[in-house]
Amino acid sequence: MNKNSEYLKVFSECLPVRGYRRALIYDLARNDKRFIPLGLYDILQNFTNKSLTSLINSFPDEQEIIKEYLSFLQKHDYIFYCDSNELDLFNSMKLDWQEPALLSTGIIEIHNINLDYYNQIFNFLLAAGCKQLVFYLDDSINVSLIKSLLSLLEASRIQSIDIVMSSSSSNLDDFNQLAAVKRLNKILITQATENNYNLATKQLRLKDDFRFEKFRTSENSFIINLSFFTESRSHNSYFNQKIFFAKNGDIKNSFETSTVFANVNKIKSYEALKTLVSSSEFQKQWHYNKDKCDVCKECEFRYMCLDNRELNERVDGSLYHKEECNYNPFICKWEGEEGYLNLEQCGVISNDSGCSIDNDKIDTINSKLWK
Numbered sequence: 001m002n003k004n005s006e007y008l009k010v011f012s013e014c015l016p017v018r019g020y021r022r023a024l025i026y027d028l029a030r031n032d033k034r035f036i037p038l039g040l041y042d043i044l045q046n047f048t049n050k051s052l053t054s055l056i057n058s059f060p061d062e063q064e065i066i067k068e069y070l071s072f073l074q075k076h077d078y079i080f081y082c083d084s085n086e087l088d089l090f091n092s093m094k095l096d097w098q099e100p101a102l103l104s105t106g107i108i109e110i111h112n113i114n115l116d117y118y119n120q121i122f123n124f125l126l127a128a129g130c131k132q133l134v135f136y137l138d139d140s141i142n143v144s145l146i147k148s149l150l151s152l153l154e155a156s157r158i159q160s161i162d163i164v165m166s167s168s169s170s171n172l173d174d175f176n177q178l179a180a181v182k183r184l185n186k187i188l189i190t191q192a193t194e195n196n197y198n199l200a201t202k203q204l205r206l207k208d209d210f211r212f213e214k215f216r217t218s219e220n221s222f223i224i225n226l227s228f229f230t231e232s233r234s235h236n237s238y239f240n241q242k243i244f245f246a247k248n249g250d251i252k253n254s255f256e257t258s259t260v261f262a263n264v265n266k267i268k269s270y271e272a273l274k275t276l277v278s279s280s281e282f283q284k285q286w287h288y289n290k291d292k293c294d295v296c297k298e299c300e301f302r303y304m305c306l307d308n309r310e311l312n313e314r315v316d317g318s319l320y321h322k323e324e325c326n327y328n329p330f331i332c333k334w335e336g337e338e339g340y341l342n343l344e345q346c347g348v349i350s351n352d353s354g355c356s357i358d359n360d361k362i363d364t365i366n367s368k369l370w371k
Helices: 038-047 052-058 062-074 084-089 115-127 144-153 172-182 226-234 269-276 357-370
Strands: 009-010 015-017 024-026 032-037 080-083 105-110 132-137 160-166 184-190 197-200 203-204 242-245 250-252 348-351 354-357
Touching: 009 052, 015 038, 038 052, 038 062, 038 242, 062 080, 105 115, 105 144, 115 144, 115 197, 115 269, 132 144, 144 172, 160 172, 172 184, 172 197, 250 269
Parallel strands: 105 132, 105 242, 132 160, 160 184, 184 203
Antiparallel strands: 009 080, 015 024, 024 032, 197 203, 242 250, 348 354
């Protein structure tokens, strides 16, 4: 069989995503990623399910580059070849995100010993299908109270519980005894002297308190899997299906958001909570995905990045962040990396008035950075 009569197929779990200056292949089967040039991205978009003959004939002066591209794709198992009569035998992956539950994560500030109060919140969350809980603890909270709270959840459908507390807590060592709790995922101890993780005690110590620190992302924090990818395409992967109960009972979307929607002390039934959480106003941040947001929509990492910055909506409905990310997708540089420039230095302005991008200035900068 003449190889040029074969047809190009991309494995369905290998998904190319375009950024401003480069693209990424998200390898969802192997939870991996690999950078590709925009030229190769365009080929994958335009010649998947097309014959090699049509691909080769479209680039008569770039045969060697095409060969290199195809060799690269084959080497990493991103593509395969088939006959024309086999094209329909390989189905595309469904990328619709579906979750039957109303809520996935409940975050609760723990500050007193009123078990009935917390039991009411637990019952609300369980009725909403919640599977994950996060407890934010005051320094005064002792392990006995947490044990009592955990006992309320023993027969529940909760799958994972995280505890967040400060290293300044007076009874920190007492929490070692919680390691045997099966549902306990980890205990995050903030403001520690160093970053480390103790497998035996399930304690992750962090120098900073992520709740109050300026947003920072990194390639080490990216999440690459099918569930996260599909959710990120249609929702905000951080705020989606999340609810936060403050110390005083105020209900918000998350710790980081500013809008207070109600107080749990005035919520008398699950139906009342369901009505609140189902409202378009409460779910607004849920649906603010990165494809709708200035700067983020230009980033090749947008479907693997867990971003806790609250999004802001302009009068015209467009979205932006007040706080700048530490990665600049227009020049593919991280803050602190040689050659890094912030958005304004690159000619990119994004604020409550609108967004403008000086493409000529960016091209000039990139020609110097990547010559």
